[in-house]
Amino acid sequence: MKNLISRRSFMKAAGVSAAAATMALGAPAASACWTGDVQDITILYTNDVHTYIDKQSPKLTYAAIAALKKSYQDDGKNVLLVDAGDHVQGTAYGSMDEGATIIQLMNAAGYDAATPGNHEFDYGMDRAKELMADADYPYLSCNWVNLPLNNRVLSDVKYFRIGGRTIAFVGITTPETITKSTPAYFMDKNQNRYVYDILGGEDGQKLYSAVQKSINKARVIADYVIGLGHLGVDPSSSPWTSKEVIEHTSGLDAFIDGHSHTVMECEWVKDLSGKAVALTQTGSYFANVGEMTIKADGSIATQLVPTYDGLDSAVAGIQTEWVSAVDDMLGEKIAVAETNFYISDPATGKRRIRLGETNLGDFVADGIYSYFNEVEQLHCDLAIMNGGGIRADVDAGDWSFKTCKQVSPFGNVACLMSVTGKQIQDALEFAARFVGPDGQENGGFLHVAGATYEIHTDIPNTVQTDDKNVWIGSATGTPRVQNVKIYDKTSGTYVPLDEGKTYALAGMNYTLRNLGDGFAMFDGAELIKDYVAEDYLVMSTYAMSFGGVDGEGLPHLTTANSPLADYPGYLLNYEDAYGAGRISIL
Template identity: 45%
Template sequence: MNKRIILFALVAALFVSCTTAKTSGASEVSIIYTNDVHTYINNMVKVDGNYVSGLRFSKIAGLVKDMKNEGKEVILVDAGDAIQGTSYGSFDGGFSVIDLMNATGYKLAAIGNHEFDYGADHFYDISKRAKFDYVSCNLHYIGKDGKHRDFAPYKIIKAGGRKIAFIGICTPETLTSSSPTNFQNENGEFIYSVDGCASEKDLYASVQNSIDAVKSKVDFCIALGHLGVSMGEIKGHISSADVIENTKGLDAFIGGHSHTIILGEKVKDLEGKEVLSTQTGSYLSAVGIMTLGTDGKIKTKFLKDYGTCDSKVAKLEDKLVDSINQVYGNQIAVLETKLDVNSPEIENQRLIRAQEMNIGDFVADSVYWFFNVAQGLDCDVAIINGGGIRTFIKDGPVTVNDMKNVQPFGNMVCLIKATGQQILDALEMGTTVTGEWDYEWNSPAENGGFLQVAGIKYEIDPSYKSSVKKDEKGMFVSVEGKYRVKNVCVFNKKKGAYEPLDMKKTYSLAGINYLLRNSGNGLSMFRNCDAIVDYAGQDYEILAEYCRSFIKDGTYARIKTEGSRLKEYKGYLIDYENPFGAGRIQILKK
């Protein structure tokens, strides 16, 4: 694999280019692209210590309009994960975001894994609302009659006297990173499949088949793929670079999924031709402009912001923001110390999916508090997947909207009966890449299923190679070798002490339905567990209630360690002022 060149400086005038196999005397074509917007329609950026309006759909619409007014040929596309991420999407299942994308002028989109978070049927309704096309060559739906009903694998768009084929690709991680039950029938059988789950070769074949079907008909062949370049994709050989290296005929790859900033990476395909690969990061931190030149060269650049807004799109944005503020915008508490998903020492280094963080403790504690204190039930352990904690909470006044943005999926909190062995297996499942380094991110390797916890503490020994065995859908099967998770202890509330986990004992385990009822992140060990309380309330609402439960100082509750009701449990590990948490998860040195 080529050494990747990831450029984090978003300089608008900087171009990276590759030469295609075809040339043409037709006019230049500009492809404007986004990825992993995650409904950040009210994008704010920090400038000189103050938050100001950043790049938004209205500015992208202004960019498109200005370029067209200059006589340029423009195609606007997205590489997936647009309709889920904040309250702006979750309050109506993404329909308003689709309306914004329609107004902005999108022509095409790849299908991201989070497009299914409101349910597969819901996404099909969403796709009908869209005035642009969704494409995927490797996502398949099997109807009751046994026949496949799929999205188009590609779309050919004519612009500037050219024919440009866009091949859609969906990540094989879709079936487990979105709720697995979304892809199953009433009998628990999968009625959806994604090529690449069983073998990366299936993914390569799907892409190659689409290339072969269109290559002779078009001037350019571009992959629009929701495939990342993080450690999980690289280890599974399903990254965008892997697809390029194992196919022939692509001219460029517009990617997403891993939220990586790749201005212009040149990756050689099976025939040794350099293919331009790019990805804009996430949350509208930048927009890409790819130029298909008249000389056959492909160039790309990024813009972090744009000065012109489209007034019609801006009105739609403002209306949506105002409506959300009316519902979720009231202050509920004051946070003393920032609760973060990122390292306080290295800017933009996300750690919530790799180690304990104070926001992980806080979110897990909210569920632990809810069942033990608010509901008066006995909850032994609470778990939350790091991938489900989407953003930080800044210090100062906090609102329900802040809680909704942390947990935007609309998951319900549950309490089940689980054995110590099942809990151990779940913790082990979350540590499959712990101790490895992701050189793309200059960060510890991530796993969305890494578990943040309450009522329990444990150690991870990364000197042992992970021996978790999964099935072809990514579901947990067994642990074949030594456990990396060790010295697991559960807090005894009556004794005020942590006691060793008993493999045969039944514990009361709390979490969200995504994990405990729907086998999210592959946690199939809980599939048949008995429920104590099912669907007790939405996660973000319980998080907000936990905020309100802190000791008041004046009008509002003050969120700090000493003000938590859980401090009443003598010996309970809790420290929200430490960005790395209270020491519930210890990662040993190799």
């Protein structure tokens, strides 16, 4: 009797309900000697939806996925629905109410569990906690910890007794969250110390250890243990990729992944014991819904489903009402573009904005530069914009406030700082550390206005960073970034950067003040002006300042019509998808 009580106490501490504990104790595991009915179990899964809920999205929506789940239930089948993160941020439909409607949609769609992705924190730590508390389903993370309390912020494991077996999900959050969201959100109010951590470790061991402990706990009860992680498979995320977690742990049966936006129906990865683990990811933006089947014979199969014709009317109603409300709020036309603006490479489809210059990267940076020089009438030498903050291609045609909100959805605000040339050199060097023949994406890649620079990819990266990929020191070897030049309005030429000189640098507070993407080299820089306008308003203000007004009174977004075209010698070329040649990758 003592052992029975002890085990029940353990299960209660592990987050298993009393009813589930009784069921598990009353019936041996299916993998041992369970003799009841063992049936197929279906797990539907999404990842990186990024609030793409409008009618222009792919055919899949929360309403379709809700109907798909219900169709299984109506047929008497066993089905669960889970999400692997990054669902409350990405478009105006997320940012206009800071994710509230997305949580409402996921509740109505019948999600059973989720793990937070890095973008669940984009509205601040307090808001992230509010959103997770508003969810009818549990959020799971084995490696998000409260440092002063020395405990997890969320439950690490969720158990489901279904189809004659016990399924356990282990939540895992990418350690890149701290820098890919905003490090300041994870610190105390004075930004003196970290209050929260996403365990990772420079060699990945902190992450692997946290995951292994949760797997071991889950294995006491569960027949199948599935990782529900937001880690991805991009090499730039190493040593924290899903593949590396599988390879350095044992006991997972499958891993539902997110973060890298990879379309991966199934890849079998061997764990530390040599067992093959099914790794899968749906892509992004509702490109697919994943369908994992744990069959009665114990085997696991996955497939990606790109469309479903059914719709849940209640979910569709919530969605339609909110899309209409946002469209009404932001639908006013403000300009007309005669060219496509790109974050992606039109030749390859890859997100070039994170590893090279594009015309939209130039446009957004120019908007910040123009705002301080022309609207605020302050002296601004140059502006920078991180590629990860520019989120959507824009086709030629009408622009509205909504267009700008889709491109810049984060609600960051522009600020102007007095910095040294050395700090500018360090920022550009840090931003260029992943650029090379492999073309590794980096949300911290910097687009510039009022400046030019070269990246020499044959020179190895020697920038110093900590275990969270936050900058802690200049390059120790030859800089990869060379020949940096700053536009001089008086002479109409670009002149070499002087590391000992002071410059007025504009950008978003995310990068300049909140350590976003790990940019810590600006610590201690003098603030000239902050909180002038949100990111999308800075961009829309620039668009509305163009000339070439047509019969409807709408500015035309061409190079010749830009107010910066009046700056002699200023590099502008919006008609070229690859920009004006401000960034040379050699």
